[in-house]
Structure formats: C-alpha cells, structure tokens
Amino acid sequence: MPAVTIRYWAAARAAAGTDAEPYEAGTLAEALAGVRQRHPGELTRVLRRCSFLIDGDPVGVRDHETVRLAEGGTVEVLPPFAGG
Template identity: 45%
Template sequence: MTTADDRTESTRARITVRYWAAARAAAGLDTEEHSGDTVGDVLAAAVGAHPALEPVVQVASVLLDGRPAAREAPVADGMRLEVLPPFAGG
C-alpha cells in the first residue's frame, strides 16, 4: 500500500495556486504551481517557497475550483486553489 509519505514530488497532484490581496503581496506574485495530496500540503509548499505567506495562510480562506475547501480536502492535477486573505472595506 502506498501512503502519502511514499509518494514523490512527481506523483503528487500539480495545482495552480492563485494569491489575492495580502497573499499576493507576501508571495510576490499572483499565480504559481505547487504539488501536494491535500489543500494543506499545497499551502505548506507555498509557505515553504514564500515564508512571508505563513501569517496570511493562517487566517486566509481558500477556494478549490471555486468552492470553499478545508485543509484536509484532497486535490487532483489541474485544480485551482485560491488564497483569499480577510478583506476590509465596503
């Protein structure tokens, strides 16, 4: 039986991550790709690449293919994850 820990980077799902507002500022770009098995894996990879994202990711909402997603939600190749920090204003 293969576990998530046994999978290599090349066998993990490749996800497009889109950053909004403060997440975009922290990452220094608006879109990139990361790999993972779950939303949490993908977010951890993003934080690993951009440590300034950590406090933003802790409070951000995430959408997976346009729907709210928990950190435990599984991901598949080609999905889009959007990182939405809290917004203020009106």
Template identity: 50%
Template sequence: MGTVRIRYWAGAKAAAGTALEEVQADTPRQALEDARRRRGDAGFDRVLAASSLLIDGRAAHDAELDGPVEGVVELEVLPPFAGG
C-alpha cells in the same frame, strides 16, 4: 499526485510575491505547506492563517484541504479585506 494551482488575491498576492504558482502535491494542504516552506516568511504565514480558501471556486473547510488532488485543482487564497 496532481497539480495545485494556487492563486493569491490582494494582500496574499503581495505577501507571496506572485499572483499564481503551481505546486505538485497529493493534497491542497501539502501544496500550501510547500509554499510556506519555500518562502520561510512569518508575514506570509500570518496572511495564510488569516485567509479564506476556495477549492475550485467553493469555500474550503479544513477537512477538504486533505482531499486527494487528481489532475489540476485551483486553490484561491483570499485574505480578509474591507469594502463595499
């Protein structure tokens, strides 16, 4: 088990009520599920479902969320946003 440092950006930060949290977990998916369970908020769930995820600065595909966490892993939650 390692530490997943979840960093929330923009609307995800607002939905989470924090910019950063650390979760002890075996996988990044487990860390996200723990964050969901603790909040129990449908709005937070919707933001997570619509967000892109980065693991250690690289785009995370679904299978990568089940990879083992060793040491500290940075998981970034980026909700959809417009801009230019």
C-alpha cells in the same frame, strides 16, 4: 501527485510576490506546506487569516488534510477583505 495552481489575492499576492504559481500536492494541507516552505515570513503569517477556494468551492472549516486536490485544479488564497 496532482499538479495544481495556487492563486494569491490581495495581501497574499503582495506577500508571495506573485499572483500564481504551480505546486504538486494531493491535499490542501500539502499545498500549504509547500507554500510555507517556499515563502517563509510574511506569507506564512498572512495564510493564518486566509480562506481558501478549491476549484471555486469554499473549504470552510474542513480539515485541510481531508481536502483533496485534482490534477489541473486551482487553489485560491483569499485574505480577509475590508469592505463597507
């Protein structure tokens, strides 16, 4: 399985208690399952509202099972941002 880095932003960072951590996962779905297992509770709730970037590209509405991860890649976890 590819080794990837998951980077957390804003509320996801606060809930995870870290800004980034390594995971081994072949798909985004597998990576997020690992996150939920490692961080049950608030981060699991925050993830429901997040969008994701894979190596800088938005995932959008694609099924997370179909989003392949590459060795050395980065998953960015982006909660909704307030703005104005």
